[in-house]
Each structure stands twice: as C-alpha cells, then as structure tokens.
Amino acid sequence: MRSESVGLGGFESTTPAAAAAVFGDQVRQAERFVELLAEHGVERGLIGPREVDRLWERHVLNSAVIGEHIPHGARVVDVGSGAGLPGVPLAIARPDLDIVLLEPMARRVEWLSEVAGTLGLPLAVVRGRAEEKAIRQQLDLADVVTARAVAPLARLATWCLPLVRSSGTLVALKGASAAEEIERDRAAVKKAGGGEPRLAECGAGVLETPSTVVVIERVEQRKPERSRRRSGARSR
Ligand SMILES: C[S@@+](CC[C@H](N)C(=O)[O-])C[C@H]1O[C@@H](n2cnc3c(N)ncnc32)[C@H](O)[C@@H]1O
Secondary structure, three states, rough: OOOEEEEEEOOOEEEEEEHHHHHHHHHHHHHHHHHHHHHOOOOOOOEEEEHHHHHHHHHHHHHHHHHHHOOOOOEEEEEEEOOOOHHOOOOOOOOOOEEEEEEHHHHHHHHHHHHHHOOOOOEEEEEOOOOOOHHHHHHEEEEEEEEEEOOOOOHHHHHHHHHHHEEEEEEEOOOOOOEEEEEEHHHHHHHHEEEEOOOEEOOOOOOOOOEEEEOOOOOOOOOOOOHHHHHHHHHH
C-alpha cells in the first residue's frame, strides 16, 4: 500500500505505508533522506542509478528495521556507512540511540556530515577504518556495531568485534548468502572473539521482504593455553 507522493525534479517517490509503521512521527525525516539520496546519490557516487526507484524498500526501510536487534539507548558504531546505510535510517527511526558513522572515504564523510546537518540528526561522523589502531583507541567501545555491504563475515568480525564491548553485538545486514557465510566463516568469527553467529529476520509483518541479519555476540576470549599455564605458575 502506498501513501503520499513526494516530487523532486524528475524524481517522484511515493512513501510506502510501511514507512509510517517503521518511522512513526519521524517519517518526514525519512522522506527527506530519500529525497537527498535521489537527488545527489548517483552524481556523488553513493548509489547506482538503478537504486533510485527502490530506495525505500531496498535501502531505507530495510536498514531501519535492524533496530529490532538493538537495545534502547545503545551506543552504536555503523562501520562503512557510505551513503548513510544503515546508520541514517536507524538514527531517524530510533532517536534513543547514540550513533557514530565510521567511513574511510573523504567524500562520503563529507556527505554523511551534510546529511546529519540537513536532517538535524545528532550523529557523530568519524573518518577511518574499523581495523585501524587509532580508530580503536579513539572510539569508546560500542554496545552494537552495525555494518551493511562492507565485507564477508570473517573479515567483518575481525574488523568490528574489537570495537564492541564484552557481551555487546555485531549486527551485520546480509542478503541471501547469510547462511552460507555463517557455515564458511564460523571458525574465523570465533577466533575473532565472537560467539555462535545467529541468523535472524527483521521487519517481518511490516516489510514485504524482511531484512536478514547475522547477529554475533562478543564473548570473552579464552587466553591461549600457554599463557594461561604461565600466569598460573606466576600466581603460585
Ligand atoms: C559497498 S559500500 C556500502 C555502504 C553502505 N553501508 C551501504 O550499505 O550502502 C562499503 C563501504 O564500506 C567502507 N569501508 C570499506 N572498508 C572499510 C573499513 N575497513 N572500515 C570502515 N569502512 C570501510 C567503504 O568506504 C564503503 O563506503
């Protein structure tokens, strides 16, 4: 079902009914984000031209619903935000969250700062890569790290879990390959300090196609056998 039509130059977007359910009173901000992406996203190299007509379903709503896996008031780091996904829709839908957008590319950082300013969102935008030592030192540990279309699960876990507090989670938006990625990368995820990866759906009953996420808890890493024995010897 569709509701209001938003006109913008040659771009006509009809706000899907699901947007009201997902964004509530903030739906106008979400419409503005869709307009900004439609107007500037292609020319600024943020989205492909084919994405303009499917911004709501494939990008904005699909991103916002991952909030189902994020506790109230959580501190979130969105790794590799790019055009602002999932971090910006998440910030619109969940004003209770404290969100940092982490992105290495200067022109994308500029875009993200502009979007935050235009939409009046209290987002922090940080330039850098998740695996950089300086970034790990600069950012406070997150309750939740989010990522969409940044890297395969094994690499994502290695980059992102060190940014997550103990018992916090990595919530990775994945497509149809999610289950296969879990099978392939389970051992690497555990080596990176993660627990058993869990496959989950979000937006069921609201979105025509629910989003698929992989949720990984950061568990305490056991010390390697040798150093455990050595520390035991010291304490005797
Ligand atoms: C394919 S884009 C996806 C952007 C956005 N998450 C989305 O879903 O549209 C991947 C993004 O991850 C960023 N990126 C790549 N490696 C990264 C790293 N090591 N740390 C943080 N961001 C990274 C890229 O600069 C790019 O903006």
